[in-house]
Amino acid sequence: MLTLNKEIFKHSQQLLGILVSNKLISTFSNQFKGCLFIREKFKAIQLYDSDTSKKLILLNDKFKNEQEIPDNLKEFIKNNKIEIIEKQVELNYDNYSYEQVLKKVLPENMTIPFSYEKIGHIAHLNLRDEQLPYKFIIGQVILDKNFQIRTVINKVGKIDTVFRTFKNELLAGENNLLTEIKENECIFKFNFEEVYWNSRLQIEHWNLIDSFTKDDIVCDMFAGVGPFALPAVKLKKCKVYANDLNPNSIKYMRENAKLNKISSDKLIISNLDAREFVRSLLLVSDKDSQPVPITQVIMNLPSTSIEFLDVFREIFLNADRAPPISKPPTIHCYTFTKGRENSDLVSDTRKNVEDIIGCRIPDDFKCTEVRDVSAHKIMMRISFVMPTNIKSSDNPLKRTVDQVSESEVSTDESKRLKLDNNNNNDSK
Ligand SMILES: C[S@@+](CC[C@H](N)C(=O)[O-])C[C@H]1O[C@@H](n2cnc3c(N)ncnc32)[C@H](O)[C@@H]1O
Incomplete structure (x- = not known):
């Protein structure tokens, strides 16, 4: 069965950055949000060396060189005499979203499972047949990218006709199906495999x-x-x-x-x-x-x-x-x-x-x-x-x-x- 290799996400990347004085940071953020380099757990606006009067703003990696910077940003840079630099950044698995990780590791035409039921700390999936070879990878990524989730399971077999319960397979995290949730101002505690529940x-x-x-x-x-x-x-x-x-x-x-x-x-x-x-x-x-x-x-x-x-x-x-x-x-x-x-x-x-x-x-x-x-x-x-x-x-x-x-x-x-x-x- 396939497992997740997080090492493939480790790499360094060359980006364009601009050194912007502190008083212009909010103007930049309001006008040029789309020009920022956005990644999970990554700060696009950083301290720069020991100069506390300025910050380094890392630009979107779609701008490969200064010519590709949009005209209005070029004008902002010119009018405010802003310096442009190149910066090498180190990225890893933590900097990628659930969708970005699965897009990279699942076959190109496979649907990424977005809809799963959340029952307290449990994420409950009902994967399609073609997704099953990747089930542990999908489970691990859901676990890593959602801090409230501690257990990821997939439905196996048919629903029991009387009690409406079903068997599950653990894909990632703790083997613990005793969960607690709040619904309509009441607390509900139960073992998800022993009773019916539908969030x-x-x-x-x-x-x-x-x-x-x-x-x-x-x-x-x-x-x-x-x-x-x-x-x-x-x-x-x-x-x-x-x-x-x-x-x-x-x-x-x-x-x-x-x-x-x-x-x-x-x-x-x-x-x-x-x-x-x-x-x-x-x-x-x-x-x-x-x-x-x-x-x-x-x-x-x-x-x-x-x-x-x-x-x-x-x-x-x-x-x-x-x-x-x-x-x-x-x-x-x-x-x-x-x-x-x-x-x-x-x-x-x-x-x-x-x-x-x-x-x-x-x-x-x-x-x-x-x-x-x-x-x-x-x-x-x-x-x-x-x-x-x-x-x-x-x-x-x-x-x-x-x-x-x-x-x-x-x-x-x-x-x-x-x-x-x-x-x-x-x-x-
Ligand atoms: C679809 S679940 C609904 C449970 C709950 N009302 C809810 O919304 O979560 C149906 C429930 O009917 C119970 N059940 C099945 N057959 C029954 C029967 N003959 N008499 C009483 N309860 C039954 C099952 O154990 C299950 O808990």
Whole structure:
């Protein structure tokens, strides 16, 4: 496997320099910034010998001789009687940027990996096949050129389908995946290989939480280590019931609750399958307890969250029993939708939801694009008030199949409306 040879960057270079009096330095800097010789960890404006009244300014190496100096700088030099000299400078690996180093060491047509995820001290790469022979070089340069990075890893193999974790290979630095980061004013500590974490979702986490109020009771069905749950308690003062199937997520969520001084009566943590978790909150069999009147539901398992909507159908659209709480929650469900040509992402997402819950969702639902995962895979969030069969006057689904003309609906939609109609009629 190829490794980085830093020696190839050591060399000396002849530059043009000008000796400028101290009082003209700022004028030069303002007017001729582009004429400076710029390198990492290198001072282009230096002391010169023992003469403290002047500084040596090293000029851009594109000026090979005095004739190549731009006219306006030539005039500045002439008007101020500035002396031009030649200076030999010693350069090495430290004087080159990440991009400059990789441009020199990677094959000419290879794409330089610029986008990597930063998780505390960890840089996480997902290299392309053609970049793999150079992986240790790329890792070493990322480590050397970013002072906050202490560990560089590359994703290997496929993502685990249940806990959404994946194996990594160490490319450079410490073999330590226990990391700590700050997001939305909360500290999160976890081992990156044991739990799911995605730093690219920080803004989405906040966008959703920010729509909550202190009166909200939140049910986070796939909570991970708590990037929705903790800030919802800490910043929006909500009460949150947070759940994850991965015992490691639970271990770190509990630790993170302590780290952020969040009390156990504001954040109630469970380690159940998501459907069981929802039933445990809403379908209480014990006569001394009451169902939890949840107002917001977060479902962030985009690959399969939509399938878990069946538990809300079972609870809120059940022909055999009334829903356990009178005000149905708003559900925020994340999903991947195929961004095909001519496809309407919003209608596709709505249809996928309605196919699982078996009836229409209220027309005031909101559906937004969260991020492009790849050219044909878009992460969406759809938010809607859960339809219910409580009583027709409160029911957002007032339209029944009889009220909708045949020309208005497709056969599929007609079937869904019929279902909806039946559900409404079943409620007693
Ligand atoms: C995509 S991650 C999202 C985690 C977190 N909400 C976030 O934004 O970082 C999905 C989470 O769902 C959990 N999970 C997978 N299947 C589950 C199930 N059947 N019930 C509960 N949690 C599950 C995984 O362990 C994982 O932590």
